[in-house]
Structures are given as C-alpha cells and as structure tokens.
Amino acid sequence: MDPKVVYETDRLMVRDWVDTDEDRVFDIYRRWEVSRWLGAEPRVMTDRGAATKVIARWNERNQDSTYGVWAVEERSTGTVAGTVLLVPLPEPSDGTASKGEVEVGWHFHPDSWGRGLATEAARGAIGHGFTAGLSQIHAVVRPDNAASLAVCHRLTMRPIGRTSRWYGAELEAFLI
Template identity: 45%
Template sequence: MSELKPIETERLILRPYEDSDAARVLDIQGRLEVIRWLGNPPYIPMETLDEALAMIGRWRARHDVDSQQRAYAIEVKDASQVAGTALVMRLDRLEGGFVGEYEVGWHLHPGSFGHGFATEAVSALLDVAFAEGLDQIYAGMFPDNEPSAAVARRLGLREIGVQEDPWYGGDGRLFHTTREEWTAR
C-alpha cells in the first residue's frame, strides 16, 4: 500500500481526499451541471454525506490496490478550498476487461471554472504519473463537452476523435498520450 504524496504547483496543492472533505465532495457531486458530464445517464446528483464519504473511500481503496490509480483534491493555495478533482483510474473495456489502460479525468466546482485550475492540476498529475511508471493514458468525454475538450487540448493530449467508447459505450471524444509524447512536448 503506497501513500499518495501531495503535488505542489504554482497556485495549487493536489492532495489525497480526507473524510473531512465530504461536505465539499457532496457540494460538487450534488450538482447536475457537474455530474451530467461524468458518466452515462441516469444522472443522479449525490444527496448525502454518507455517499460522499463512500466515494472518498472508493478513491482511497482504488489507490490501495493499484498505486497508479489516484484521486487528488485540487486545493487552491490562496483560498484554502478544494476546487475539484484530478484523477487517474483504470479503464475496463466493455469487452475484454482491464488490459492495462488508464484514463485521466478532471472536474471542478462551478465556482472554480475559468481560472486554469483543471489544466494546471492535470498537467502536474501527469508529470508525476508518468514519472512513476505509467506508459500511456486516455482521456474521454462526451462529444459536446467543449470545456473538457479544451482542457485536453491545452494539455497537449493527442486527439483521436469521436468514436465508439470502448470502456463506457456510446460516442466519446477520445484523447491519448504516451510517456514519450508527454515528456517530449
């Protein structure tokens, strides 16, 4: 079991989620405007602190079984507030299960949109994930999620395009990069 070490950037601290973040997780995951973009319907906003605690527990457990899986609270230094989440998680193919693929993901509290926090956080997260042995990564999103595609493009991920999403089903806009591409960019 490896400890998730904090990552510092110019404006942010990325750190593991604590149980004491549950109210903020609920405030983020309880918003349709956020969760609408995170997975397939039905879109059911989170309602209770217990659900938030369970989500934090799942993120922790995933890192415990596979240290490349990591979910960070993005804390804004000036505000001492969690702006959102940057994470790397295993991808299971609808047909074929886990074949060594991972995704990078991001979401912010709407009050933290428009400051570059997602791009800054995920850039630092990928630096660490690749330095710690990740070979390649995907990012996928609904084809009409323009703000998320803009994050991927700002990061310099290579756009594959819109195609059948092999992990979640339906159409997805997919991006990909390898450690070599990331370190050479």
C-alpha cells in the same frame, strides 16, 4: 492526521481526501452541471452520506502510489476546487480486450471553472503518471463537453476519435 500530498503545482496541492472534505464533495457532485458529464447514466449525489462513502472508496483506490482519485486544493485558500484522477480505464464495454489503458480526468466545482485549475491539475497528474513509468495516458470526454475538450487541447493531447469502448457511452478519446 494530515492527508498524503501526491504532488503540487504552482497553485495547487493534490492530496488524498479527508473527512472534512465531505461537504465540498457533496457540493460538487450534487450539481447537475458537474455530474451530467460523468458515467454511463449521469446522476447527481443526493445526500451527504454518499459523499462520506465516496471519499472512503476514493481513498481505498489511492493506496497504489501511481493511481488515485485525489482532492485538488488551492494552496492560497485551502479550498478544494475539485477532483483529479489517474486510474486504469475500466474493462472495455465494446467487447474488445483491455490493453491496460490509463485515464486522466477532472471534475471541478463551478466556482473553480475558467481559471485553468483543471488543466494545471491534469498536467500534474500526467507528469505524475509518466514519472511512475506510464508510457501513455488517455482522456475520455463526452462530445458536447466543450470545457473538458478544451482542457484536452491545452494539455496537447492527441485526439484519437470517438469511441464507445469505455463507460457504455460514446466519448471523444485523447492520448498523450
């Protein structure tokens, strides 16, 4: 069965995950240079079985047509370059009330870095969100993640300052 395609860009097809993506998911998230930026307590994926479980979890989230955690596949090669997500931000960790904020994010394999693929995928996710009726979208980035900070600037996202509101970590927040 072919995966559901969420949107396409000039170079990318953004789609649901399939079981055959397991090795690539494991290869992306087993790398410290990728995983070090993710979560309150970053850690690498340690086995392929974890990739199977995370694919199932992501595809469960993808049931809503607005939100999801999707595979970013290069159309020219069929290679999964990484992940793009458009999801509600978690309940704030700073004790303030949730305002229904939504986040765009990206995680790419190092062999896909430096070619504008994260910016292209995120731009498509933002467009998808706005088409679905969202009025604003956030990005949250660790302050020393220069590559993701640059993506936010290329997306013309407005910096709104440092916050510990989400994920139990101090992050740079952006808004578009």
